[in-house]
Amino acid sequence: MKTFIGTGVGQPEAAVHQAVQGLTSPSAILFMASYEHFKETASRLKELFPDTPCIGTRLVNGQVNDSGLAVLGFFSDVKIRCGIITEASRCPVAGTTQLLKQIAEISPGTDDTVCVEYCTGSEEKLVTTFTSCLETKGIHLAGGTVFDVPDGKPPVVAYNGELYEDACVYALIKNTTGKIRVYKENIYEKTSAQSHFATKVDVSRKALIELDGRPAADVYSAELGIPRDKIVDNVLVNPMGRAVGNQVFISSMNGMDTDGTLTNYKRINKNDCIYFLSLGDYKATEQQTRQQIQQDASHISLVLSIDCIYRYLLYEKEGYFSTYAKDMASLGPHLGIVGGGEQYNNQHVNQTMVCVVFE
Template structure:
């Protein structure tokens, strides 16, 4: 059905893919490794750039890891630029699985084009309850991204799955509201820029909420991101930089006349325990972790706790570091989203 799989080099991937032509593979690796491997790949292999791989024992930057599954359970639909050009193919794929209780969409986006919201709006025709999960591809250390199907380079890819198993999609963030919030009074969503919060230059008001100077604000981005509340859920929107006019650029769109919560790290033990409770043990977990979440876990030396918790939750677990996450038709940052697969339905 679906299994985790790892390879040390491109030749091993090629040999496996050719000898398992009834399977498809989605594999993640460093951008340089992906660039070298693309020209050798059979048509049943998807390759995707990643800053790091999340394995059962460590966060690694060597080799390739990902998922393999029977081709009959998935429809792979490359998404053009602009995405609307792929509308008919996406609709056809969706209509084949729209009534299936464990169908879901797995989305891979180019993490450096800043087009995630535009891609999500292309799926306007889907039932809002249809499950979706995704990650923005990118290797932040090299500032590049590659996504491919066989030897063909893509910008974005939609995969519609219908697995013979129980499927759960779960979101976890390590931050909670502090009780402070700001009104977005001027913003350009397409540029992902906020000019003013509460009628003041964005950086100045943000710093004031934290009781610090603007000069120290950038150092707090990892610890105090912002979040929007939607249906009692927090979706994190991480600051990217402070601009010369004290406006601020973000990694996701922010809409004018909305409130953003100022966040702070929560109790990680309680948060991980809540996620384990939601999973309730799975056969397989595939997790997507934002690069900013990765930075926080590295700085606080808490990756071992996260890996232990994931290992306790599933027989197999694997994941990758992304440049942003998609879940519940939202694009956001500094979060983990995961796919949990349980035993076959009877």
């Protein structure tokens, strides 16, 4: 599968000029740019490639600085359809008619199609919407949530030169020359076999009010020995995890009310089984993931990764992020972004890496 990755820095006109050098006749474009330059970058790419579908999101990655631009181009050896779901917080199901039509147009096969999406929020509603259309066709989902928006500004995504709030942009991609695989990496593990049940929640706030009939913060503090006022600051070491079957999906705390309610980036539902997690040997986990990817794919054409901001902050704190980015690039052509949340198949998750590998 042929792909193009270009980067640029500086003001939008110069950055776009640098990033698209050598890019000719793409069938679709994905771009990542800083918030400050986002609108002008989207407009400029539309001018240069008026007939090419194009989606974009906020950029933070290990290849270019925060004022830069990354452009990913696809070509005729993929079948690709781009689209947008508007009013994501109110009625994302309205986008299913177009999505189903596009799925039929690319005729997905077995393990050769993925839906890559970038959204401004409302992740649980969007994941449910996508799952209803993708799951029966065997199409994997991988996505990220916009984050780090300037104060007073709305999160936005780009579609064909225009910016949208309360929306999700996506690309349905079928690889005609090989497989597409999606991976989820969790560097945390259960602190113990002790599980807890969410007995009182407020899903509208993504708030966990009680665990096992007690204030959530009290249960967390008692099991981990962390003072109440340190719980939120401890999220990089001990997040919570929601158990679904044999898997645990991370939910990151972002605040605490005076009554011991913990607010989170991932919604926790009543009666969910919750574990407290601890940071594992992340370097060993990263190596295992790369080895699995190399074992699964005979030839890697592209690696597209989405990391949580909390993983980024942890790795920066540990002085590991640049090594991590280089190790990911060792797999093959790599483009990574950092988001405020990640989507993996039928789940919205936090503090996780989601990775799409194209043969």
